[in-house]
Amino acid sequence: MEKEKNIFEKIKFNGVEFIVISRENAHEIIGDLSDFENEKIYDVFEDTWRFPDDEDNALFLLAENDVEMDVFEMDYATEERPDIFILGFIFKGNLTVKKCISSFDTDNSPALIVLGKTTAPNIILFGNLHYLGNGLECETIIGEYNHGELIVKGETTTKLIYSDDMRMRFENFTSVQSIVNLNRPDVSICSRLSDGEGSIVILENYFPSTHKLSDIAADSYVEYSDSYDQETFTADYYEKVFKQGLSLIDENKAERYLYQNFRQKFLNMITELSNKDYAASDGSLYYEDDYAKYSFVHFVYEDKNYTQISTTILNGFNIRMRAFLCVDTNEIALLLEYLYDDESTKCQWMDNEDALGIEYFAVKNAVFEAFEILNDEKSFEETDDEEDYDEEEEDEEDELTLEDLELQFDNRTLPDDLVKLFExxxxxxxxxxxxCFRLYIMDKTGIKTWSEEEEFYTSFIEFATANGSGSSYAYWLTDTDLNNCPIVVFGDEGGIHVVAANTRDFIQLLSYDTEISVDHENAYFYKDEDYYEESENKEAYADWIKNTYGFEALENDEEADRILNTAKEKYKKKLNAFLEKFDIETFD
Structure with a gap:
C-alpha cells in the first residue's frame, strides 16, 4: 500500500468542520489510549479489519475543539466528498449531540473516539471499537453485534444500557438506572473494593441484567423475539425515537423499574413456591438450563431459619444473585456475589430489600426470573432421572425428512447426489x-440480511450448516437443473464465496472433516492436527464416497484448496458481478 500523505485540509460533516488527518497523524493522538488494564486498544496500522488499508483516501476526521451537533450519524464518506473513506472521528474536546449518535453498520463502521465528555439523549454503536474518554451522559445507550466494542472512562449517567451481543465496558456508574443484556452478560463495570490491608483494588466484572426491557421501555417499542426467546426492541425504534431525539423510557413504569413493594412480592413468591406439588420432600425446587441454575431452598444458619430464591449464571460468568428471608426475624436480605471456579466468594454486595443501587436491582430481577421458571410446572415435566429421558425419541421428532428437503427447494427436482447424501x-x-455439517431447513431471514431485493434472495437456497458459528451452505441457482449449480457459503460474520462447482465436488469436500472458515475476503479449510478430533463416522463416509463415486477422502488443506479453486476459477467473477448489483462488497 502506498504510504498515506499527511493531509490537513478541512471538510464539513453534519455541518461541523473537521480537520482531515492521515493514519500516521491519528496514531499520534490515539495510539496510547488504553483499557482498564492499561492495555493499548488502537493500532491503526495492524488492525486492518477495523481500519482497512485497502481503501483509497482512507483518513480520519479530527475536531480539536468542543463540538455540538443535532444528529451525528457516522458514515464512511459525505455527499460532497464521496471519494474519501473515513476510518474514524476523533474529538479532542467534548461532544454534545441534541438527538442521537449512531454508527454506520453493524459489521463495520468508522470508530468514534471522544477524549472529552460525551452527551446525547440516545446513542447506538456497533461495528468498531469506540472510546469515550471522559464520561458519558445520556438517556439510552445501545450496543449491537459482536463486531463492535465500547469503552467508557470516567463517570456514566444513563437510564438504560442495552447490549445485543456487544461488549460494553464502563469505568464508573454515577447514576445508572437499568442494564439489559439481550442474552449472556456483555456489559462490564469496574468496581473499587478494599482488600484486607485497606488498599483499593479495581476489579472489572460482567454485570447481569437488572430488568426486563418491558420494565422500563415504552410498550410500543418492545416486542417478543422467538429467536432470542426474550424481549427486544421493535425495528422502527431508531427512526421513530432516536432520530427524533425522543425517549424510549416510560416514566409511568417507575413502580416496576424501581421495584417498589418488593417485600410483599417476595413473600408472595415464597408462599406460592412452597405450595408446589412438584417440590422435593423438603419443599425445595431446583432447575438448571444451559444458561443458569435456579433454586428455591430452606436452610438454617446460626440457629436461624431462612428461605431463599436464587439464580446463578453459568458458562464461566460465576455470578450468583439471591434474596433470602429470615423466617425468625422477618428480615429480607439481597446478595450479589462474584465467585471463583470453586464457588467461593471473590467479592459481594449485600443490603436489605429497600436498596435501590444497580447491584440490588440485578438481584431483584434475578429473583423474579427464578420465580417464573420455578413456578412453571413445564420446567419439571421432564424427569430428573436421566435413564427415563429418551434422547432417541427427541432426535426422531427433529429428524429431517426428504419431504422437508423438497419443500426447502420449492419442490424443484433435487440433485441425485444430494438425495444420496441425505440417505x-x-x-x-x-x-x-x-x-459441523448438517442438512438443515432455513427460511430466507439470514439471506435477507444481505439484501431484501427479491432477485437476490430468490437466487439462493440454503440447505446445510457450514460451521459452528452460523455460516450456511446454499445452492446458487445459475441453472434450472440443480445438478449444474454451484454451492456457495454465507459467512456468519461476512463474505459470500463459491466453494464447489457442483454437488459431487461438495460431497468430496465434506470428507476433509473440518468446518469451513469464512471471512469477508475468503473461505478456506484449515485443519490443526493438534486440536483435530476425528468425527465418529468419518471412515464410514470415506468408504461411502469411495464405493459410490470412486473418490478418495481429502487428506490435507491443499487437496481441499484444489476443489475450492476449481469452483472459484469457474464462478467467482460471475458471483462477484451478481453481488455487486446489490451493493454487496466483493474481493478479487
Whole structure:
C-alpha cells in the first residue's frame, strides 16, 4: 500500500468542520489510549479489519475543539466528498449531540473516539471499537453485534444500557438506572473494593441484567423475539425515537423499574413456591438450563431459619444473585456475589430489600426470573432421572425428512447426489461424519440480511450448516437443473464465496472433516492436527464416497484448496458481478 500523505485540509460533516488527518497523524493522538488494564486498544496500522488499508483516501476526521451537533450519524464518506473513506472521528474536546449518535453498520463502521465528555439523549454503536474518554451522559445507550466494542472512562449517567451481543465496558456508574443484556452478560463495570490491608483494588466484572426491557421501555417499542426467546426492541425504534431525539423510557413504569413493594412480592413468591406439588420432600425446587441454575431452598444458619430464591449464571460468568428471608426475624436480605471456579466468594454486595443501587436491582430481577421458571410446572415435566429421558425419541421428532428437503427447494427436482447424501446422513446421523455439517431447513431471514431485493434472495437456497458459528451452505441457482449449480457459503460474520462447482465436488469436500472458515475476503479449510478430533463416522463416509463415486477422502488443506479453486476459477467473477448489483462488497 502506498504510504498515506499527511493531509490537513478541512471538510464539513453534519455541518461541523473537521480537520482531515492521515493514519500516521491519528496514531499520534490515539495510539496510547488504553483499557482498564492499561492495555493499548488502537493500532491503526495492524488492525486492518477495523481500519482497512485497502481503501483509497482512507483518513480520519479530527475536531480539536468542543463540538455540538443535532444528529451525528457516522458514515464512511459525505455527499460532497464521496471519494474519501473515513476510518474514524476523533474529538479532542467534548461532544454534545441534541438527538442521537449512531454508527454506520453493524459489521463495520468508522470508530468514534471522544477524549472529552460525551452527551446525547440516545446513542447506538456497533461495528468498531469506540472510546469515550471522559464520561458519558445520556438517556439510552445501545450496543449491537459482536463486531463492535465500547469503552467508557470516567463517570456514566444513563437510564438504560442495552447490549445485543456487544461488549460494553464502563469505568464508573454515577447514576445508572437499568442494564439489559439481550442474552449472556456483555456489559462490564469496574468496581473499587478494599482488600484486607485497606488498599483499593479495581476489579472489572460482567454485570447481569437488572430488568426486563418491558420494565422500563415504552410498550410500543418492545416486542417478543422467538429467536432470542426474550424481549427486544421493535425495528422502527431508531427512526421513530432516536432520530427524533425522543425517549424510549416510560416514566409511568417507575413502580416496576424501581421495584417498589418488593417485600410483599417476595413473600408472595415464597408462599406460592412452597405450595408446589412438584417440590422435593423438603419443599425445595431446583432447575438448571444451559444458561443458569435456579433454586428455591430452606436452610438454617446460626440457629436461624431462612428461605431463599436464587439464580446463578453459568458458562464461566460465576455470578450468583439471591434474596433470602429470615423466617425468625422477618428480615429480607439481597446478595450479589462474584465467585471463583470453586464457588467461593471473590467479592459481594449485600443490603436489605429497600436498596435501590444497580447491584440490588440485578438481584431483584434475578429473583423474579427464578420465580417464573420455578413456578412453571413445564420446567419439571421432564424427569430428573436421566435413564427415563429418551434422547432417541427427541432426535426422531427433529429428524429431517426428504419431504422437508423438497419443500426447502420449492419442490424443484433435487440433485441425485444430494438425495444420496441425505440417505447417508439419515443412516449415520448429522454432524457425525463431517465437522459441523448438517442438512438443515432455513427460511430466507439470514439471506435477507444481505439484501431484501427479491432477485437476490430468490437466487439462493440454503440447505446445510457450514460451521459452528452460523455460516450456511446454499445452492446458487445459475441453472434450472440443480445438478449444474454451484454451492456457495454465507459467512456468519461476512463474505459470500463459491466453494464447489457442483454437488459431487461438495460431497468430496465434506470428507476433509473440518468446518469451513469464512471471512469477508475468503473461505478456506484449515485443519490443526493438534486440536483435530476425528468425527465418529468419518471412515464410514470415506468408504461411502469411495464405493459410490470412486473418490478418495481429502487428506490435507491443499487437496481441499484444489476443489475450492476449481469452483472459484469457474464462478467467482460471475458471483462477484451478481453481488455487486446489490451493493454487496466483493474481493478479487
Amino acid at each position: 447417508f446422513e439419515k443412516e449415520f446421523g448429522a454432524e457425525t461424519f463431517s465437522e
